[in-house]
Amino acid sequence: MCGIIGAFDLVESGSAIRSRVLEMAKRIRHRGPDWSGVFSTEAAVLAHERLAIVDPQSGSQPLYSSDGQVVLVVNGEIYNHQELRRSLPDYDFKTASDSEVILALYLQRGISFVEELNGIFSFALYDSRDGSYFIARDHMGIIPLYYGRDKLGQLFVASELKSLEGFCVDMDQFPPGSQLYSRSESGEPQRWYFRDWESFDAVSASVADYNVLRPALEEAVQRQLMSDVPYGVLLSGGLDSSVIAAIAQKYASSQLHSFAVGLKGAPDLLAAQRAADHIGTIHHEINFTIQEGLDAIRDVIYHLETYDVTTVRASTPMYLLARAIKSLGIKMVLSGEGSDELFGGYLYFHKAPNAQEFHEETVRKLKKLYLYDCLRANKSLAAWGVEGRVPFLDKEFMDVAMRLHPADKMISEQRMEKWVLRRAFEDYLPEAIAWRQKEQFSDGVGYSWIDTLKVQAEALVADSDFEMVSLRYPINTPKNKEEYYYRTIFESHFPSTTAASTVPSVKSVACSTPEALLWDASFQGVNDPSGRAVAHVHKESYVNADSQSGLKRVG
Numbered sequence: 001m002c003g004i005i006g007a008f009d010l011v012e013s014g015s016a017i018r019s020r021v022l023e024m025a026k027r028i029r030h031r032g033p034d035w036s037g038v039f040s041t042e043a044a045v046l047a048h049e050r051l052a053i054v055d056p057q058s059g060s061q062p063l064y065s066s067d068g069q070v071v072l073v074v075n076g077e078i079y080n081h082q083e084l085r086r087s088l089p090d091y092d093f094k095t096a097s098d099s100e101v102i103l104a105l106y107l108q109r110g111i112s113f114v115e116e117l118n119g120i121f122s123f124a125l126y127d128s129r130d131g132s133y134f135i136a137r138d139h140m141g142i143i144p145l146y147y148g149r150d151k152l153g154q155l156f157v158a159s160e161l162k163s164l165e166g167f168c169v170d171m172d173q174f175p176p177g178s179q180l181y182s183r184s185e186s187g188e189p190q191r192w193y194f195r196d197w198e199s200f201d202a203v204s205a206s207v208a209d210y211n212v213l214r215p216a217l218e219e220a221v222q223r224q225l226m227s228d229v230p231y232g233v234l235l236s237g238g239l240d241s242s243v244i245a246a247i248a249q250k251y252a253s254s255q256l257h258s259f260a261v262g263l264k265g266a267p268d269l270l271a272a273q274r275a276a277d278h279i280g281t282i283h284h285e286i287n288f289t290i291q292e293g294l295d296a297i298r299d300v301i302y303h304l305e306t307y308d309v310t311t312v313r314a315s316t317p318m319y320l321l322a323r324a325i326k327s328l329g330i331k332m333v334l335s336g337e338g339s340d341e342l343f344g345g346y347l348y349f350h351k352a353p354n355a356q357e358f359h360e361e362t363v364r365k366l367k368k369l370y371l372y373d374c375l376r377a378n379k380s381l382a383a384w385g386v387e388g389r390v391p392f393l394d395k396e397f398m399d400v401a402m403r404l405h406p407a408d409k410m411i412s413e414q415r416m417e418k419w420v421l422r423r424a425f426e427d428y429l430p431e432a433i434a435w436r437q438k439e440q441f442s443d444g445v446g447y448s449w450i451d452t453l454k455v456q457a458e459a460l461v462a463d464s465d466f467e468m469v470s471l472r473y474p475i476n477t478p479k480n481k482e483e484y485y486y487r488t489i490f491e492s493h494f495p496s497t498t499a500a501s502t503v504p505s506v507k508s509v510a511c512s513t514p515e516a517l518l519w520d521a522s523f524q525g526v527n528d529p530s531g532r533a534v535a536h537v538h539k540e541s542y543v544n545a546d547s548q549s550g551l552k553r554v555g
Contacts, residue, residue, distance in 0.1 A: 078098040102123055233245040234334070236260060237271025273285065290448065307486040307490040338393040
């Protein structure tokens with residue numbers, strides 16, 4: 001994981017912009033503590049903060065063409081770079097870095113190559129031959145990227161919002177799956193990532209072949225084990241992280257280190273230890289206290305650049321875990337994000353009325369991942385110089401998972417959530433893990449964590465202040481005191497209204513989209529991202545159920 005800055009459409013002197021870009025880069029040095037690099041002319045400035053994962057010796061950036069006319073900075077990993085290198089036999093590669101293949105593809109094919117990349121990335125390229133620039137972000141927005149313009153209209157792109165705050169008057173997240181080419185007519189980012197499965201009609205007649213899931217995910221994990229430095233896996237004890245950990249251990253060159261975080265005795269910790277014992281990883285259990293979590297929230301919001309309640313709740317334990325991982329010399333970890341979106345794993349999916357609604361909700365969730373789980377997984381880890389990879393969101397695996405017939409993913413009395421995935425990998429895991437009910441990360445680290453956050457917000461936010469909430473925050477007005485409290489912290493770090501507009505603010509039940517709130521009458525008037533908000537489904541739901549329908553394993 002690295003940090004990048006780009007400055008284009010310059011009207012000020014190169015020296016003035018260079019000093020500004022250096023300050024921007026300094027703000028994200030936590031993302032790339034291993035080395036810094038800068039390219040500067042009167043027309044463009046590029047900066048790179050490097051976390052060395054692949055080719056630590058010769059892969060420093062910026063990267064240059066042989067004649068020095070084209071320069072590139074990249075944040076991320078290109079998993080199929082060896083395959084792409086073989087397709088470019090005439091190109092003289094200068095490094096073993098996976099990132100250099102982007103430069104080679106551009107020089108030989110222009111800007112039409114991005115779909116060929118399988119990886120997680122954001123990059124900025126400057127071509128001094130014609131003064132053009134080219135910016136792109138990966139298919140799901142797994143790697144963060146922001147862009148903005150200052151009062152002179154100069155364009156800046158950066159890996160994190162904090163680099164732009166105070167310098168730009170307009171800021172936004174660069175759209176995932178999009179690219180911006182300065183010589184195009186629109187002058188705005190254009191989508192490069194399109195899939196037929198976004199439409200229900202394209203998959204409504206598909207045949208579910210469960211046997212393709214297993215090799216497809218195994219191949220995705222194998223691709224993402226690409227590393228020249230020590231790596232490990234995050235292991236919460238839930239289905240998703242356990243599957244990734246089991247596959248990784250199968251194909252790793254040595255015994256893996258696995259990591260779990262939670263309050264002592266938390267549900268996730270007990271399950272994680274059981275999974276680790278079965279898989280055979282060297283397991284590390286990291287405990288935190290509620291007070292340690294509360295003390296970290298201000299720093300978490302600074303690094304995460306959000307006031308979204310779900311994200312703050314889940315990111316705080318992950319942020320604390322990342323520090324422990326870094327202390328052990330691990331620079332990269334695999335994680336299980338994306339599975340719930342692909343397979344409808346959140347507990348509110350129990351309420352989906354039909355296959356079309358189910359499928360369309362998974363598509364909506366995937367398109368919003370860059371605002372939530374991808375943002376959390378990347379920035380919580382990058383705060384301590386650790387790279388996170390997410391095999392479920394591998395571009396090739398996503399095509400396999402999303403082309404399964406949606407009806408076969410749906411939950412019924414005979415099939416619990418993610419039944420297809422569980423059946424595909426049940427022999428990898430203990431039965432208690434393979435068929436464990438979905439537990440959202442912020443719940444699984446210990447239910448008292450969320451409960452305390454709610455109590456704290458009630459104590460810290462006066463009724464009189466909350467009554468005036470719409471006057472203080474007319475943009476994305478907080479809906480409860482917990483969100484109000486996080487918003488005040490966010491505002492202290494990012495005071496501009498344009499920064500506040502980069503954060504989502506919608507009603508949700510158990511991480512649903514607003515559209516899914518229409519599925520069940522019990523969702524009306526509820527706004528709580530915890531899985532316990534789905535009454536009569538979660539085993540510890542706020543309203544205890546007489547039965548746990550839909551949680552029965554069969555076959």
